[in-house]
Amino acid sequence: MIELDKLRNVGILGHGGAGKTSLGEAMLFAGGASQRLGRVEDGTTIFDFEPEEIRRRISLSTAFHSLSWKKVRLTLIDTPGYAAFLPDTINCIRGLGGAVFLLNPSTGLRVETERLWTRANDCSLSRLIFISKMEREKSNVREALEAIFSGLEVRGVYLQLPIGAEEGFKGVVDLLLMKAFIFDGEGGKFSQTEIPDDLKKPAQDLRVQLLESVAETDDALLERYLEAQDLPLEDLKKGIRSGTLKGKLFPILYGSAMRQIGVSQLLDAIIDYLPSPLDQGEVQGKNPVTRELEKRVHDPSGPLAAYVFKTIIDPFAGKLSVMEIVSGKIATDMTVYNPNKQVKEKIGQLFRLEGKKQEPVREAYAGEIIAAAKLKEVASGDTLCEEKSPIQFEGLTHFSPLISFALEPKTKADEEKVPQGLHRMMEEDPTIEMHRDLQTREFIISGMGQLHIEVMVEKLKRKYGAEVELKAPKVPYKETIKGAASAQGKYKKQSGGRGQYGDTWLKIEPLPRGKGFEFVDQIVGGAIPRNYIPAVEKGIRETMVEGHLAGYPMVDVRVTLYDGSYHDVDSSDMAFKIAGSMGFKNAIEKAKPVILEPIMHMEITVPDECMGDVIGDLNSRRGKVLGMETNGHSQTIKALAPMAEVLKYAQDLHSMTSGRGGFHLEFARYEELPPHLAEKVIKEAKAAAEAHHKA
Numbered sequence: 001m002i003e004l005d006k007l008r009n010v011g012i013l014g015h016g017g018a019g020k021t022s023l024g025e026a027m028l029f030a031g032g033a034s035q036r037l038g039r040v041e042d043g044t045t046i047f048d049f050e051p052e053e054i055r056r057r058i059s060l061s062t063a064f065h066s067l068s069w070k071k072v073r074l075t076l077i078d079t080p081g082y083a084a085f086l087p088d089t090i091n092c093i094r095g096l097g098g099a100v101f102l103l104n105p106s107t108g109l110r111v112e113t114e115r116l117w118t119r120a121n122d123c124s125l126s127r128l129i130f131i132s133k134m135e136r137e138k139s140n141v142r143e144a145l146e147a148i149f150s151g152l153e154v155r156g157v158y159l160q161l162p163i164g165a166e167e168g169f170k171g172v173v174d175l176l177l178m179k180a181f182i183f184d185g186e187g188g189k190f191s192q193t194e195i196p197d198d199l200k201k202p203a204q205d206l207r208v209q210l211l212e213s214v215a216e217t218d219d220a221l222l223e224r225y226l227e228a229q230d231l232p233l234e235d236l237k238k239g240i241r242s243g244t245l246k247g248k249l250f251p252i253l254y255g256s257a258m259r260q261i262g263v264s265q266l267l268d269a270i271i272d273y274l275p276s277p278l279d280q281g282e283v284q285g286k287n288p289v290t291r292e293l294e295k296r297v298h299d300p301s302g303p304l305a306a307y308v309f310k311t312i313i314d315p316f317a318g319k320l321s322v323m324e325i326v327s328g329k330i331a332t333d334m335t336v337y338n339p340n341k342q343v344k345e346k347i348g349q350l351f352r353l354e355g356k357k358q359e360p361v362r363e364a365y366a367g368e369i370i371a372a373a374k375l376k377e378v379a380s381g382d383t384l385c386e387e388k389s390p391i392q393f394e395g396l397t398h399f400s401p402l403i404s405f406a407l408e409p410k411t412k413a414d415e416e417k418v419p420q421g422l423h424r425m426m427e428e429d430p431t432i433e434m435h436r437d438l439q440t441r442e443f444i445i446s447g448m449g450q451l452h453i454e455v456m457v458e459k460l461k462r463k464y465g466a467e468v469e470l471k472a473p474k475v476p477y478k479e480t481i482k483g484a485a486s487a488q489g490k491y492k493k494q495s496g497g498r499g500q501y502g503d504t505w506l507k508i509e510p511l512p513r514g515k516g517f518e519f520v521d522q523i524v525g526g527a528i529p530r531n532y533i534p535a536v537e538k539g540i541r542e543t544m545v546e547g548h549l550a551g552y553p554m555v556d557v558r559v560t561l562y563d564g565s566y567h568d569v570d571s572s573d574m575a576f577k578i579a580g581s582m583g584f585k586n587a588i589e590k591a592k593p594v595i596l597e598p599i600m601h602m603e604i605t606v607p608d609e610c611m612g613d614v615i616g617d618l619n620s621r622r623g624k625v626l627g628m629e630t631n632g633h634s635q636t637i638k639a640l641a642p643m644a645e646v647l648k649y650a651q652d653l654h655s656m657t658s659g660r661g662g663f664h665l666e667f668a669r670y671e672e673l674p675p676h677l678a679e680k681v682i683k684e685a686k687a688a689a690e691a692h693h694k695a
């Protein structure tokens with residue numbers, strides 16, 4: 001068993017394309033975990049190993065690999081940064097001990113950066129900040145960086161000063177040692193020298209800032225600093241460590257993953273300043289039975305408590321449940337309890353994930369990230385524990401899908417493989433949703449963006465052999481009613497044999513937005529026998545799913561069953577189900593049915609000069625601007641807009657801002673679709689249904 005203080009689980013976080021994977025590769029190489037430096041451009045990285053990632057040169061899923069640095073086992077977790085793939089990152093953040101957060105000063109504050117930063121705050125995640133790509137940054141890095149910090153409402157503390165700018169970037173001044181590290185050889189080799197003359201003064205000034213920031217975090221340090229106007233190296237390091245662990249300090253380092261500059265220094269800083277599991281403190285959960293607060297600390301001798309934050313479907317190993325062991329130990333053949341599913345399961349093979357490879361281990365302890373193979377009932381978000389010391393950690397963060405497409409299987413054989421493949425993919429990626437359109441029988445899949453869906457289609461083919469074609473994006477409209485109405489639903493049949501008889505009187509009325517469905521049973525005096533009432537409700541529910549105007553599911557309706565009649569011989573569940581459905585349909589017609597459309601909350605970040613165009617465009621999309629914020633040379637616009645109008649916003653914003661804008665969409669609420677547009681939607685739905693019936 002490895003000592004807990006010799007472990008670090010460190011995520012690499014940052015917006016899309018910030019340089020995370022490249023930095024991860026540079027660290028693995030520097031630590032001797034890989035024999036050559038993997039490059040995203042060449043598709044040779046350890047972290048981006050899936051064909052879909054290699055082809056696009058972006059990370060689509062979180063990946064793991066460890067290295068050893070100064071006798072510490074450092075597990076690096078490379079995460080996706082593009083918006084459509086951020087849910088995976090956001091759900092992995094809880095499994096992290098600390099993080100290296102990448103910022104690209106010249107790119108400004110991206111929405112993705114903001115979301116990740118906020119999530120890290122919520123999880124009290126200790127962070128180092130790394131400015132990679134320094135050989136590409138403009139010389140005003142500090143100014144640009146400060147603009148980002150003010151947007152994030154944090155203060156970073158500089159541990160280094162870059163030497164040389166842009167192409168001439170060649171090393172860093174270490175403000176703790178007051179020495180320079182010059183990278184002059186190949187493969188990350190550097191030499192330690194005196195600080196170049198022109199940097200002596202700025203280095204001295206920045207060191208004072210560093211000392212002050214560190215002293216401010218601790219009264220004892222402050223006293224010592226005020227007395228001596230300096231701090232000994234050991235105190236300074238301890239102060240930075242404790243400030244970073246408490247989330248009061250965010251140390252900043254510089255480098256270049258591509259040129260392997262500053263990578264060893266970053267690895268040192270990870271060991272020196274980021275938490276080991278021992279420093280991570282209590283993890284809160286609930287007792288699944290009493291619902292009372294339960295806590296665990298990272299202690300290998302405590303009762304088992306592990307949190308599954310990710311699922312991988314591996315072509316060879318099968319389903320892998322990736323978990324952080326918070327407390328205790330887990331071993332092959334052990335029986336564990338899953339409070340989320342209320343089942344016990346036996347642990348089979350355990351693996352440590354190393355890129356696309358898995359290294360089998362017999363057991364693992366608190367503080368480790370481990371994958372368990374082929375656990376049947378376990379899903380991402382579940383807790384595993386001992387049945388006699390039960391605990392349940394908070395589950396995954398839910399993300400509402402932002403876009404839907406219809407899938408058309410290419411052949412009959414594909415048609416059967418599609419749902420199987422999609423179900424496997426949904427285990428890995430809980431942001432995927434799938435249903436079958438009841439009218440057209442099409443498969444509708446929903447995801448976080450067009451790119452996300454395209455990747456799904458590729459994976460369906462590669463991993464599950466199902467070929468499909470994507471059809472136009474669909475908006476998940478819903479239906480509801482605006483008025484109240486009552487109606488009868490009577491089903492009576494007496495043609496030969498046994499008859500059918502069910503008779504219901506229903507009242508329907510609108511519920512507030514988001515309330516779904518409510519069924520009220522007001523039958524008194526046995527007008528309908530009790531045992532038939534669930535059948536009435538079932539009939540209504542099934543009818544709601546089919547919608548009334550355009551085949552979209554109906555929501556926010558209360559149905560009150562208040563009267564009816566029955567027949568001693570002819571009544572049955574089936575007859576009452578049909579009667580309920582008929583009554584509901586009759587009532588809807590009189591209750592002013594309408595179509596609802598999803599409205600999205602948008603945050604759009606654009607350079608100053610594009611503001612006018614972007615706002616004008618929003619207005620033409622039925623958008624409502626809620627407010628604007630300035631940060632540096634960019635503006636963040638907050639707005640509401642109907643989803644139907646922003647299905648292809650990524651492309652449009654890209655062309656309006658020459659690729660410099662970014663945006664983030666989140667579902668806000670459903671609103672009534674204006675009548676002229678509703679008419680169009682209804683017409684289209686009818687046409688689609690007719691075309692299907694003819695086919």
Ligand SMILES: Nc1nc2c(ncn2[C@@H]2O[C@H](COP(=O)(O)OP(=O)(O)OP(=O)(O)O)[C@@H](O)[C@H]2O)c(=O)[nH]1
Nearest residue numbers: 016017018019020021022058059081133256257258
């Ligand atoms: N010049 C330069 N380019 C870099 C450096 N690091 C990364 N890049 C380039 O930046 C681009 C994105 O790099 P990645 O490492 O894939 O970035 P990422 O943050 O992992 O991206 P996602 O995972 O897709 O969010 C690639 O073209 C890299 O070659 C660097 O230090 N210097």
Ligand SMILES: [Mg+2]
Nearest residue numbers: 020021058059
């Ligand atoms: Mg990446």
